[in-house]
Amino acid sequence: MNNFDIDIYADGAVIAEMVEAKKNGIKGFTTNPSLMKKAGLTDYMGFAQEALEKVSGLPISFEVFSDDFVTMKKEAEKISSLGENVFVKIPITNTKGESSAPLIKELSDEGISVNVTAILTIEQVKEVLPSFKEGSNNIVSIFAGRVADTGVDPIPLMKEAVELVKENGNAKLLWASCREVLNIKQAADLGVDIITVTTPVLNKLHMVGEDAKELSLETVRGFNSDVKDLGFSIL
Numbered sequence: 001m002n003n004f005d006i007d008i009y010a011d012g013a014v015i016a017e018m019v020e021a022k023k024n025g026i027k028g029f030t031t032n033p034s035l036m037k038k039a040g041l042t043d044y045m046g047f048a049q050e051a052l053e054k055v056s057g058l059p060i061s062f063e064v065f066s067d068d069f070v071t072m073k074k075e076a077e078k079i080s081s082l083g084e085n086v087f088v089k090i091p092i093t094n095t096k097g098e099s100s101a102p103l104i105k106e107l108s109d110e111g112i113s114v115n116v117t118a119i120l121t122i123e124q125v126k127e128v129l130p131s132f133k134e135g136s137n138n139i140v141s142i143f144a145g146r147v148a149d150t151g152v153d154p155i156p157l158m159k160e161a162v163e164l165v166k167e168n169g170n171a172k173l174l175w176a177s178c179r180e181v182l183n184i185k186q187a188a189d190l191g192v193d194i195i196t197v198t199t200p201v202l203n204k205l206h207m208v209g210e211d212a213k214e215l216s217l218e219t220v221r222g223f224n225s226d227v228k229d230l231g232f233s234i235l
Contacts, residue, residue, distance in 0.1 A: 003208050004188040009059075009174070011196040013039040013047065019054050021202060028059040030141075030176075030196045032089065032117070052083050061115040061139065063089035067096075069103045076103075080112040087115040087139055092124050105131040108138065115139040117176070120147055125161050132170035139194065140165055144187075145177025155186065162191045181208060 009028040010021035013035040021029070029051070041047050048062050062082075064075040076088040088107065090100050104114050108131060116128050119142045132138050142161055144154035158175065165173040172193035175183065181204050187195045207215070 003205075004184050006184065006188040006192060007194045008184065008202075009194055009196045010202060011035065011176075011178075011198050013041060014199075015047075015050055015054055017199050018051060021199075022055045022058065024202075026058070026202075028061075028194070029055060030061040030089070030115070030174075032063045033065060048079070048082055052086070057085065059085050059087060061087040061089045061117075063091075063117065067094045069094070069098075069100070072100075073103055073106065076107050076112060076114075077110070080107075087113045089115045089117045089141075091118040092116055092128065093118070099127060101127050101131045104128060105133075108133040108136050111136070113137045113139075115141055115174070117141045118143060122157055122160050122164075125164055129164060129168040129171065132168065134170060136170050138171040139174050140171045141174040141176045141196075143177045144175045145179045145183065148179070155190070158187070158190050158192060165193075166191075181205060 007027040009030050010018060010026045011030045012018065013031045018029055036044070036047065044065070051060060062079045064072045064079065066072045066075055072090065076090065079088045080086055090104055090107070092100055094100065100116070104116060107114050111133075113136065114132070115138065119125060119128070119140065125140060125142070128140065140161070142154075142158060144158055147154040147157060158173075161173055165171050174194040174196060175187040175192045176196050178184065178195055178197045178201055181201060184195055184197065
């Protein structure tokens with residue numbers, strides 16, 4: 001599945017898709033409340049336990065739900081207790097814009113592996129890196145796709161983040177909100193450690209290396225097939 005020098009993680013909350021992704025060589029998994037809502041989940045811990053059972057042995061990130069740091073810490077400790085391969089996703093701020101860095105330091109000092117999520121600026125990267133305990137194992141997730149959605153090229157941000165994370169030595173850098181297969185190549189070329197990919201993008205990986213002329217012909221044939229199905233006539 002992976003023709004690029006980067007670890008591809010599957011991003012989602014559908015167990016069947018996660019199992020299929022593992023069969024196809026995915027290196028890990030991430031999920032979040034929005035994906036859980038989309039999947040129609042009603043039992044957080046039940047989902048987490050089933051996911052860990054079905055995709056055992058691979059790193060998987062589960063996100064806290066609370067917005068206050070005291071409760072967030074309790075949730076993080078409970079999530080972390082589910083397994084050694086579990087990373088706890090902590091958003092870089094709460095809804096009030098208050099920094100999560102102090103909480104992340106507490107969790108890291110307790111030996112909890114943290115995946116800091118919803119990062120969109122280099123200042124946030126610089127803010128969180130000192131929070132990691134020396135020798136700990138963490139993930140810094142930058143939403144490069146959302147940066148691009150604002151009309152800003154995320155490449156300079158990711159390039160600088162690669163150097164900062166590498167220098168820190170206590171985390172891996174993750175390109176989040178991947179929009180297309182090209183993003184995987186961009187991330188790999190920059191030296192990003194991980195990229196999370198949703199099922200629609202995963203399903204396009206077979207196209208890597210396809211001949212453009214053949215793809216053009218395939219596209220036209222697809223149009224022609226749809227024309228026949230529609231039964232339209234112009235003349």
